[in-house]
Amino acid sequence: MARAANRRRRRGGVVYAVVLDDKEGSLVFRFRRKDLFSDDDDPPPAARRRFPRPVAHFPRGYYHYVFHSFTVSGKQILGVSPFGATVVIEDDGRPGGSGAMRAGPELGTTTCQPILLPIRDDMVLVMAYLPQPAGRSNFAVMRRLPDGGGGGGGWRVVPVPEPPLGGPGDYYCRKPAPVVTAYMTIGRRTWVSIAGEGTFSLDAGGAAAWRKEGSWELPLHGQAMYVRELGAAIGLGRGPGPYGGVVLWLCACDVEARPPVIRRSWNETFPRELVAAHSQYDCPGNLVYVGDGRFCICWVAGVEHDRPETNDMVARTAVVTMAVRLRRSAGGELQLTKLRYHLMSPQGRRAYFVQPHIP
Numbered sequence: 001m002a003r004a005a006n007r008r009r010r011r012g013g014v015v016y017a018v019v020l021d022d023k024e025g026s027l028v029f030r031f032r033r034k035d036l037f038s039d040d041d042d043p044p045p046a047a048r049r050r051f052p053r054p055v056a057h058f059p060r061g062y063y064h065y066v067f068h069s070f071t072v073s074g075k076q077i078l079g080v081s082p083f084g085a086t087v088v089i090e091d092d093g094r095p096g097g098s099g100a101m102r103a104g105p106e107l108g109t110t111t112c113q114p115i116l117l118p119i120r121d122d123m124v125l126v127m128a129y130l131p132q133p134a135g136r137s138n139f140a141v142m143r144r145l146p147d148g149g150g151g152g153g154g155w156r157v158v159p160v161p162e163p164p165l166g167g168p169g170d171y172y173c174r175k176p177a178p179v180v181t182a183y184m185t186i187g188r189r190t191w192v193s194i195a196g197e198g199t200f201s202l203d204a205g206g207a208a209a210w211r212k213e214g215s216w217e218l219p220l221h222g223q224a225m226y227v228r229e230l231g232a233a234i235g236l237g238r239g240p241g242p243y244g245g246v247v248l249w250l251c252a253c254d255v256e257a258r259p260p261v262i263r264r265s266w267n268e269t270f271p272r273e274l275v276a277a278h279s280q281y282d283c284p285g286n287l288v289y290v291g292d293g294r295f296c297i298c299w300v301a302g303v304e305h306d307r308p309e310t311n312d313m314v315a316r317t318a319v320v321t322m323a324v325r326l327r328r329s330a331g332g333e334l335q336l337t338k339l340r341y342h343l344m345s346p347q348g349r350r351a352y353f354v355q356p357h358i359p
Contacts (some may be wrong), residue, residue, distance in 0.1 A: 014093070015290055016354040017298065018070050018075065019051070019319070024066050025060035027051075028077060028354075030091065033290055036323045036342065049345055055099045056089045071116035071124055072356040078104065078142065078155070080114045080126055086142070090152035104153040109137040117183055117223065118357035119204050125190055130179050130296060131165070136164060141204045163192070163200040163210040182218035184233060185358070186226045186255065193217040216259030221248055225289045225358055226255065230326055230334065234295065236285050237262055239270070248285040250297065250324065252334050266336050269297060270318055288353035294338075297322040300351050317343040319351045 013033040020026055029051050056077065058067045067079040067087060077089040077099065086104030113129035122144040131138040139160040147154075165178060182193040189201040189212065198215040202208065218224065223234025230252070237251035250269040251262045270285075286298045300321045325338035 013069070013290060014070055015288060016049075016070070016295060017319075018068070018352055018354060020068050020350040022349055023060070024057065026058040026070075027054040028056040028070060028079075028089065030055045030093075036290075036296055036321065040127075053098070055091055056101060057098075058087075064096070067351075069114040069116050070354050071118050072200075072354050073118060073124060073144065074121050076144075077354070078116065078124060080107065080111065080116060082112065082114060083110055084108060086153070086155070088155060102153045104155050105142070105157045107140055107157055108159075109139075109140075111138070115180060115183065117185065118355070119185055119190055121357050123204060125160075125202070127180060127183075127192065127202055130177060131162075131194065139202075141208070142349055151359045160202070160204065160208055161204075161210065162211065163194070163197075165194065165197050182220045182222060182224055182235065184218070184220075184224040184226055184235070186233075191218065191255075197327070214259060218249065218253065218255075219262050220253055222286065223355055224253065225294075225355065227289060230293065230328070232263065232334065233260070234287070234289065234326065236287050236297070237265055239265070239267055250287070250295070250336070252326075254334065257278070263353075264334050266324075268339065269322060269324060271301075271322065271341065286352035288355045289358060295324050295326070296353050297324065297355075298351055298353050300349065305330075317349060321353075 015031045015033055017025065017029045017031065017035060019029065050079050063297045067081050069080045071078050075091055079087040083108035083188050086107065087101055088104045089099040089101050107126065111126065111128045112132065115127050115129055119125055123143045126140045126142060126350060128138040137159065139162065141158045141160055143158055146156050177195065178197055179195050180192060181195050184191050188205060189203050189239040191199055191201045193199045199213045199217055200210045201213050202210050209248060213218055220235035220237055222236065224233050226233045232252040233255045234252055236248040239249055249272050250266045252264040253260050254263045284300065288296045291298060303322050320346065321342045322336060323340045324336055326334050327337050329335050
């Protein structure tokens with residue numbers, strides 16, 4: 001009886017995905033977790049070929065996607081545009097339903113390729129992928145108002161000071177562009193790695209002051225997550241690609257070490273056979289944690305790139321998702337226990353899962 005109750009409880013979760021489409025603009029989709037995972041004694045879910053009806057749709061604007069950065073906070077989906085506008089989407093959870101949308105607070109500044117990182121269920125850090133020089137605001141915190149009312153869709157923006165970056169270097173020793181390479185939350189603190197600068201942490205709920213953790217960078221790509229029950233930070237690390245270049249696969253990182261190091265990696269989580277069959281290009285990846293040691297990984301692969309009318313360029317893309325599960329063995333080693341592919345086919349150039357806050 002308890003096992004059945006736990007199974008029903010686990011099936012109640014949802015996972016959100018964002019697709020940036022060259023024609024349609026930005027689309028937000030909701031998947032039931034049971035469509036991506038199944039219990040050990042259940043038959044595997046059928047491979048999904050079509051996306052469900054989007055929860056939200058933002059048509060593409062002039063030369064840019066109006067909204068392309070999203071995160072989840074409770075039952076709300078937050079979106080931020082590069083020009084400082086924000087939107088709040090209320091998802092009622094109805095199958096096939098579209099969420100009610102309202103304007104959120106203005107950030108008050110433009111943000112180059114904004115990144116959204118949930119800190120708590122009522123707090124989100126907004127940061128620029130490519131921080132601009134001094135005098136520009138590159139970081140801010142969005143906080144939900146206690147009663148959910150007021151202007152700004154029930155949210156307000158709190159400015160955050162800039163981390164102590166060292167500058168571009170001199171004529172003989174130029175630093176790389178200060179792009180954000182990896183980020184995650186550990187307890188109350190948010191960790192952000194910036195190329196050529198190191199890793200900084202911020203307690204956004206406290207004094208909102210940056211602390212430099214070290215001149216090293218997290219050996220991961222994009223958003224990672226510290227999973228307390230696994231005792232490690234899980235993310236995507238870099239490895240050699242099948243056609244040269246670099247690809248991403250699942251890694252476990254020891255963040256207690258200085259500098260942090262990769263303790264375990266699973267190169268089988270990169271879909272080499274799908275890439276070999278569909279595209280000769282390396283695939284960007286994205287990772288989301290949905291609880292119980294379960295992760296979803298997402299890639300966008302080029303397909304139909306051998307048409308004469310397209311000069312062998314990619315004519316269509318497909319979203320490849322993978323469901324995996326990590327567990328500790330009796331000896332304490334992390335083991336990959338599930339591996340399942342789903343091939344979906346939107347006309348999107350980029351797709352990613354949205355990571356909610358991990359308590």
